[in-house]
Amino acid sequence: MSSCTIYKRELSSYFSQPTAYAIIVIFLLFSLGLTFTFGEFMRVGDSSLEWTFIFWHPWVYMLLAPAVGMKLWADEQRTGTIELLGTFPLSTWSAIIGKYLAAATVWLIALVLTFPIVCTVNYLGSPDNGAILSGYIGSFLVCCTFLAITMLVSACTRDQVVCLIVSVSICVLVLLCGYDPVTRELSKVLPPSIFEGVVALGIWDHFSSLSSGIFRLKDFIWFGSIISVCLLGTNAILSSKRA
Amino acid sequence: MIEVDHLTKQFGTKRAVDHLSFTVKKGEVLGFLGPNGAGKSTTMRMITGFIPPTSGDAKVCGISIVDNPRGAKTKIGYLPESAPLYNDMTVIGFLKFCASIRGLKGTEKNDAVERAIETCFLNTVAQQSIDTLSKGYRHRTCLAQALLHDPEVLILDEPTDGLDPNQKFEVRQLIKRLGQTKAILFSTHILEEVEAACSRAVIVDRGKIVADGTPAELLDQSGTGSLTDLFRKVTSRDTEAAA
Numbered sequence: 001m002s003s004c005t006i007y008k009r010e011l012s013s014y015f016s017q018p019t020a021y022a023i024i025v026i027f028l029l030f031s032l033g034l035t036f037t038f039g040e041f042m043r044v045g046d047s048s049l050e051w052t053f054i055f056w057h058p059w060v061y062m063l064l065a066p067a068v069g070m071k072l073w074a075d076e077q078r079t080g081t082i083e084l085l086g087t088f089p090l091s092t093w094s095a096i097i098g099k100y101l102a103a104a105t106v107w108l109i110a111l112v113l114t115f116p117i118v119c120t121v122n123y124l125g126s127p128d129n130g131a132i133l134s135g136y137i138g139s140f141l142v143c144c145t146f147l148a149i150t151m152l153v154s155a156c157t158r159d160q161v162v163c164l165i166v167s168v169s170i171c172v173l174v175l176l177c178g179y180d181p182v183t184r185e186l187s188k189v190l191p192p193s194i195f196e197g198v199v200a201l202g203i204w205d206h207f208s209s210l211s212s213g214i215f216r217l218k219d220f221i222w223f224g225s226i227i228s229v230c231l232l233g234t235n236a237i238l239s240s241k242r243a
Numbered sequence: 244m245i246e247v248d249h250l251t252k253q254f255g256t257k258r259a260v261d262h263l264s265f266t267v268k269k270g271e272v273l274g275f276l277g278p279n280g281a282g283k284s285t286t287m288r289m290i291t292g293f294i295p296p297t298s299g300d301a302k303v304c305g306i307s308i309v310d311n312p313r314g315a316k317t318k319i320g321y322l323p324e325s326a327p328l329y330n331d332m333t334v335i336g337f338l339k340f341c342a343s344i345r346g347l348k349g350t351e352k353n354d355a356v357e358r359a360i361e362t363c364f365l366n367t368v369a370q371q372s373i374d375t376l377s378k379g380y381r382h383r384t385c386l387a388q389a390l391l392h393d394p395e396v397l398i399l400d401e402p403t404d405g406l407d408p409n410q411k412f413e414v415r416q417l418i419k420r421l422g423q424t425k426a427i428l429f430s431t432h433i434l435e436e437v438e439a440a441c442s443r444a445v446i447v448d449r450g451k452i453v454a455d456g457t458p459a460e461l462l463d464q465s466g467t468g469s470l471t472d473l474f475r476k477v478t479s480r481d482t483e484a485a486a
Contacts, residue, residue: 080327
């Protein structure tokens with residue numbers, strides 16, 4: 001119940017200010033812009049959207065997802081409203097869930113608004129819509145993971161700029177350390193055991209299997225565990241800060 | 244109503260609150276006095292459940308804030324020191340949000356919000372965005388939030404700080420009026436407020452109670468009939484520490 005109240009407040013806060021609109025518009029411009037330029041949508045004829053469209057999402061998220069999540073706790077701590085939340089009869093956990101879901105909803109709306117490209121491929125060809133849906137799920141899970149990382153960083157600082165810089169850096173690392181061209185280079189310089197550890201932290205393997213339409217339980221477990229760890233970490237940090 | 248029992252808070256090597264014990268009964272307004280850094284806000288934050296005590300306990304309406312923080316929090320209305328608010332909301336939107344978190348619904352919620360707006364004279368700014376409010380209105384909006392659920396216990400951290408003389412007078416009258424049916428603990432370092440609004444006052448210094456009594460008793464203790472003299476006599480000064 002209280003999670004729901006927090007969720008509604010956070011969501012309306014995103015839309016009563018320019019934040020959500022700016023993020024959604026920039027996401028649409030970038031994701032579709034990349035599809036038609038570097039993705040070579042018109043030349044390749046990829047109706048599954050895997051390489052021309054979904055492929056670009058994580059690159060846009062790594063910069064924009066932290067922009068949505070950075071205020072979640074940093075702002076509460078800067079303005080002191082965390083003291084109000086902390087003295088209301090609700091658990092820190094329900095505030096975390098409410099805030100997290102609100103930020104995820106902003107991204108869900110942004111993703112839904114890319115529907116014209118799905119209509120386009122259905123009009124131009126006969127794609128496997130199941131694979132497209134799977135790609136969207138993969139894309140959304142990557143975004144949720146980046147949001148969870150941002151939320152964890154946001155709990156550590158009251159400065160939104162610091163939160164943005166640190167979160168973007170972590171997201172870039174998580175994305176790059178599983179990306180093929182980078183892993184190839186890493187395999188040459190790192191000892192095998194460390195290399196495997198680094199690659200296991202990378203998001204790319206889990207994203208690419210979903211974006212090519214393959215549902216593997218281990219990918220969902222990976223996304224689920226990273227998100228849970230970040231949210232549990234947020235709870236631990238917020239509690240320890242008060243002690 | 245409020246029973247504070249050997250409440251202690253240790254921050255690293257500094258003991259901010261040192262085995263503090265006092266009670267506030269229904270119908271009593273307790274003024275909480277002390278120099279800056281004496282531990283007033285820390286004590287209030289512990290009673291309201293925002294920070295956990297290092298040792299000791301506080302009971303609100305018989306409910307321990309250590310054992311059942313959620314239960315105790317439902318009995319308390321709290322005005323934090325800097326009157327923190329969500330700047331992106333309107334006054335009425337903010338109060339409705341707080342009422343929802345307090346578990347109020349439907350007409351009950353609307354009535355509570357309306358009553359709080361009237362009690363704190365917020366009619367003229369109810370639809371206004373919080374970031375456009377003057378300091379006086381911000382304080383009163385935060386006070387209104389504390390009154391929404393008609394709590395049995397009110398904890399007000401410097402409720403008159405930064406207000407103009409008219410507003411100070413109004414808030415003191417309000418505290419006096421509310422104090423007839425509730426237990427109120429309010430901190431201040433304006434000594435004339437004690438005589439104006441309190442039925443009893445305690446002076447704390449370095450986390451310990453150094454004087455306790457009705458305003459008349461405290462005036463007697465001072466020997467000179469001046470609260471300022473008593474305050475200077477029983478509390479330590481920054482300059483002493485430096486010397």
